[in-house]
Amino acid sequence: MTDSLLPVDAYLVESLPEVWFGAVLFALGMYVVLDGFDFGIGMLYATRTDEHERETFLSAFGPVWDANEVWLVAFGTMLLAAFPRVYSRLLADNYLLAIGVVLSLVFRGLGPELREQRDDERWKRYADYAFIGGSVFAPLLFGMLAGRWLFGGATLPVVLTGVGLVAVSVVTGAAFLAAKTEPVLASELRTYGIGATLAYLGGVVVLLGTVVLTDAGGAADTVLSLPVAAVVALSIAVGLCGSVLARRGQYRAWLASALALPTLLTILVAILLYPTIYPPTGLLVREAVVSPLALNLVTVLGFPVLVLVLWYFKFLYGVFSGPIEGEGYGG
């Protein structure tokens, strides 16, 4: 019955495994970009003591963070659907890191939810600790997990990947907030944003330098290739341009360039992985991918939905576009 609907023995298109490699990385990129600025907001939140400012920060990401976080589940399940071995090895080999990521996300998600339930100073303080702690550790540990994926056991590159994700999250968080808040607050935020941009760019250079010197995960040759050089150069250009835009107070343009940084970072991850999909084991995309019928099915059923999902996001961000009003968004 199904045979006539979908090819059983051949991929719909010859390059479908590569398409899915791209799709999985796309979901990862969406997560790093969208939840990244949520994490950044959470970290910058720690610099605020004024109650009104804190509530402004929470309002900025309140309507969207839940939806943003779903990209992580989309990434995980798409990886499982297309490359089950990579999914299982990645999580099983990095058990404590993976559990650390999910527990950080528990705290990050719970903090703001709990905070608003009670008008009690001490209660709010604990809720804030949970929020800030979760916002720091989630990208740090998630970045380290990505580092382990790329470079295996080499400690320094792994830690640097984690720190890099933290820094880039601060950049996007600051830019997102600057575009949504009043000029006084925004000009303070851009200081953090510019600092984090420079730290991030420096971190990427140090990370790649370390990888070349130590040949971590056998990635030295890839790092010295033209695509990597292009992405790094582009990142530096975008980061510096963004910093200039931020200084000029052009916050919407800054936000656009800031969001390009984690996008480029994801592209870098894709370059470092391909054609393997789990470099420490040398497993190739083509070896790890599921059989044609299964992949064809998730393609035919899943890709139109992915387009629909992007449309929802456009709608959601449209509804909550523009600067945050005094009291945040109405209930």
Add this chain to the structure above:
Amino acid sequence: MGPITLLSAVGPVWAAFLSPELASRMQFGWTISVHIIFASLSIGLAPFIIYFTWKDVRTNEQRYARLRSFWVKVFAAGFVMGTVTGIPMSFQFGTNFPQFAEVAGELIGGPLAFEAKMAFFLEAVFLGVLLYGRDRVENRTYVISSVLVGFGAWLSGFWILIVNAWMQTPRGYEMVTRNGMEVAKLTDPFAAFLTPRMPWMYVHMMNASVISVALLVAGVSAYIVWKKPDTEAWNTALKLAVVLLIVSAPFQAVHGDAYGRHVEDTQPQKFAAMEAHYETGQADLHLLAFPKSPGALTDPRSENLVTVSLPAVGSFLASGGDFDAEVIGLNEYEENPPVALVFWSFRFMVGLGFLFIGLALWGGYLTYRGRLSDSTRYLKAMIAASPLGYAALLTGWYVTEIGRQPWVIQDELRTSEAVSSTLTGAEATLTLVGFVVIYVGLVLTALYVLKWLVREELQALGVRESNEGRWHGPIPGVSDDD
């Protein structure tokens, strides 16, 4: 003290760690128990949310605005808890049961990815609109958002249960070798996604969620009505919940009975464990069972139980009409699930199910007589019953999941083979402890949130906090804002 002595001192502590398998199973069981409460809260509340939102927008009546605003807050809190507990679940296949993820990835990965893409996104995106967008979107868009959130919740359950049903009655695949490992290859998507178990499970689970939430709504409403009888909004909610219960509770019993027969057909071992039926042959139906001694709690064999049984009716039910039908006993199998857990969980679930029918009929009678909110006894009974739906739902899951052991994929993959080979007992045990501590905090928090919401509502209705017990007569000095 040299290193050797130190090691020998630590040794017993090390040995105290659970095995990776046991700790992983406990961890999964525990996290899914907490997750399922919040997931089913979303599923069961969805119809209420849609109805209240629609009525609010359409009639502009205060009571619906009040109910919408209250239950949307509960829904939102439940959804956040569901998300934060659901993300660990989506990782646990990889962290704790990677062999399962790898063997079954091709079969379960698709439905899980569809769950995220088709259902979870829908729910999360439009919940943002529902929570924060009241004055930012048109009325119609707002109502549609509530429908999409509810649809997302029900669709989520659909995809998840496709995965679980496949694990119970796997079809549509063949075992092949890939990268040096025996894995399941998808051969027939229709067979794999629409397994024999799927419709049974979906109907039973969705209805269980509706019953659980109807009891919760009834309990909260009963409490508020008990505190302030003349509140129109909460009388409406109470009546609505009772009506829903009248429909859903008896249906669950009828459906459950037929579902049991299906289990006997497809998973005879699980069915035998549900009835603690050891010897193959004619089976009685134990309506009620009590342990004669504490030992019977852990080893429920009929000679150790005081039972109210219908002779041969077990055979009759299992076969669909034959009193002499042979029912396979547990002695036929080399390895059985923990029979006591399955047996008692099943009794607990069924017992509660009949209690719910009783409560529904009682409520129906009172509604018919127009005395629903006057019967203090009924209000108190509903307050007491409010968490019991979840107790039934969880024990039902234990029957389903523990009853499948030792298999993770029925007759295909053992749970012991599915567990991570690199996981140490220490890692698994310590993270189990972490999950227990954090999730206990989470459940307590959820209960506190509900408590605060109820208290806030009572204050808004003008019931003073010091006011213990039921209020009779008009409340002095309070404007009638309901």
